[in-house]
Amino acid sequence: MSPKLTKFVDSLPIPETLKPIKQDKNGAHYEVTMEEFSQKLHRDLPPTRLWGYNGQFPGPTIEVHQNEPIQVKWNNNLPNKHLLPVDESFFHEENLPEVRTVTHLHGSETTPDSDGYPEAWFTNGFEEVGPFFRRKVYEYPNHQRASLLWYHDHAMGITRLNVYAGLAGMYIIRDRKEQSLTLPSGKYEIPLIIQDRSFQDNGSLFYPSQPDDPPENLPNPSITPFFLGDKIVVNGKVWPYLEVEPRKYRLRILNGSNTRAYQLYLDSEQPFNQIGSDGGLLSKTIEMDKISVEPAERIDVIIDFSKYNGETITLKNDLGPNANPEDETDDIMQFRVRLPLSEVDLHRIPMHLTRIPSLKNNKITAIRTLKLNGTTDEWGRPLLLLNNEKWMDPVTVFPQLGTTEIWSLMNITNFTHPIHIHLIQFQILDRRPFDLELYQSNGKIVYTGDARPPEPNERGWKDTVAAPSAEITRVIMRFAPYTGYYVWHCHILEHEDYDMMRPFIVVDSDKNGEGDKN
Ligand code: C2O
Ligand code: CU
Ligand code: CU
Secondary structure (H helix, E strand, O other): OOOOOOOOOOEOOOOOEOOOOEEEOOEEEEEEEEEEEEEOOOOOOOOEEEEEEOOEOOOOEEEEEOOOOEEEEEEEOOOOOOOOOOOOOOOOOOOOOOOOEOEEEEOOOOOHHHOOOOOOOEOHHHOOEOOOOOOOEEEEOOOOOOEEEEEEEOOOOOHHHHHHOOOEEEEEEEOHHHHOOOOOOHHHEEEEEEEEEEEOOOOOEEOOOOOOOOOOOOOOOOOOOOOOOOEEEEOOEEOOEEEEOOOEEEEEEEEOOOOOOEEEEEOOOOOEEEEEEOOEEEEEEEEEOOEEEOOOOEEEEEEEOOOOOOOEEEEEEOOOOOOOOOOOOOEEEEEEEOOOOOOOOOOOOOOEOOOOOOOOOOOEEEEEEEEEEEEEOOOOOEEEEEOOEOOOOOOOOOOEOOOEEEEEEEEOOOOOEEEEEOOOOEEEEEEEEEOHHHHHHHOOOOEOOOOEOOOHHHOOOEOEEEEOOOEEEEEEEEOOOOOEEEEEEEOOHHHHHOOOEEEEEEEOOOOOOOOOOO
16 A cells, blocks of 8 residues: 655655744744645655644744743644544533644653643634633743754644654754753764654655554444554654764754654674663763664664774664564664765764753652553444543642652553653663563552663653553652643653543642642
8 A cells, every 4th residue: 555665765864953933032033834735855755744833744843942931933834624534522611613723842851831731722713712822922932951852743632643644853952051062062972853644645644544454333434542653754764764974973862753762783793882862861871782762762872884984884673674574663763874074073982971860869748559441432442541531630748849759650551651751860770570461350550570770871860751561660759840731741742642641730739739720
C-alpha cells in the first residue's frame, strides 16, 4: 500500500529560526499560525497535505536565552474539517468542534494558563474555546537551564492526529554555562526531529481509521492502540542525507513519533558522545554505542567525523523493522563526510559538563505508587489508564508547592510506556522488576531482582521516562515554582488520547487553596 521510496536522495532540511514580531519590556513577542499546506517530503512523492506552524513541517525553531521571557500568540487558521479520521466515540463531551488545537511547550516550567492544558483548546480564530481556555498569548519565562524542548499540539482526544498531521517544532534554551563549553555550534549544531510516517501513492499521509481486523460493531473511525509508520522522516524529509565536514558535530535529537521507540547507532561503529538528556547537560560526557529514545525523549550528542573523510555513515535504528516487510525503519538518515574542512576544528568534547544536584537528600513529602494499567472498553478496545483512573475522574494527586515527591510507576501492562510529567524536570532513582503474573493473581508485589540504577545517560534531568513492563520505575521531583492544574501522561500519543493521561494540581499549602478549575 505504502509507496516504495529510494533512501537518501533528499538533503536534510534545517527548520528556520523564528523571528520575533516585536521586542519590549515584556520580552520578545512571537506570532505563530497553524495552517494547512502542502510540502514535498521526498523526491519521488507528490506534495503531502500537512498541518504545521507557520505553514512549515516541522515548525520553525524558537531559540531563547535563559531568563529572557517570551510571549507567543498561537493562532489557529486550520480548516474546520480534520485531515485525518477523528474517532468521537470516546470523547468526554458531545458536539465538540472537529478541529481543536492547544500548544504545549514540552519540558518547560510554565504557569498553568500557558502550559497548554488539553481542555484549553481553541478553534480557528478562537471562535470556540474549551472549558479550560485562559488566554490567547502564552508566556514562557525560560528560567530553566539550557536544554532542547519542543512544542506540539495537545488538544484533548486528538493529540495523536494533530501531531501526526505535522504540529510539532523545536525550542532551544541557551545559557552562559553551556556557551562557556565551546561545543560545536552554528552550522555544526544540527537539530533532528525523527518521526515515522506512512503515505498513500498520491503523497497524502496515511493514518489508519481503524485497527487491523476490526470486529464488525466497532465505531468507524476507531482509535488504534498504537501507530507505527513504515518510513522515517527527519526534519520533514523521508530518509534524508546531510553532507558534513570531517569534524565534530553536535546533534540535538528528538523522537517526535507517535508510538515508535528507537535505538540509535552509527554503522561506522563509532560511539556517540552523549552530553545531554531531556532537561539539559549531563554531569559528564558518556560514550554510548547505542542510545534508546522513547517518544518525546531528547538526546544531545557529539559525533566526531574527523577520521571519516570521504566516507558515508548511516544513522541506524536497532529496533526496526517490525514484522511488516514494507517497514524499513532500521534506517534513519545518512551523513556524507565530503565537505572540505572550512576551518580548524577547535571544538572540544569536554569530559565534565555541569553540576547536577541530587534530589535524593531532599525531605520527601509524599511517596506515591501509581499504576500503569489497562482494561477494555464497551467495544472490546484496549483502554489504557493511569492508576485505574480515567481523565474525567476526580483529581487525586495534589503535590504541595516546593515539596519533593517520589513517584513509583508500576507498569502492570505488557509494554513500555514513556511517562511524561508537566511543569518539572525529574531524576530517575531506579527500576526494579517484579512478578507480574503473581501480582495479577493475588495483588502481591514480589520482586524478582534488585533495583537497577538509571542508565548512565539517564543520570541527568528528565521529563519523560521509559517505564518498562513488570517493573517499578521510581522518579523524584520537586514541585515548583507554580501552582495549579497540570497533567502527566504516557507519551505514546495513542495512549495519551485514550485515556492514559491525568490531571494533577500543585497546591500552595500556606494558602490552603487547590486552584480553581473555573
Ligand atoms: Cu509532550 Cu503533555 O506533552
Ligand atoms: Cu510536556
Ligand atoms: Cu503508553
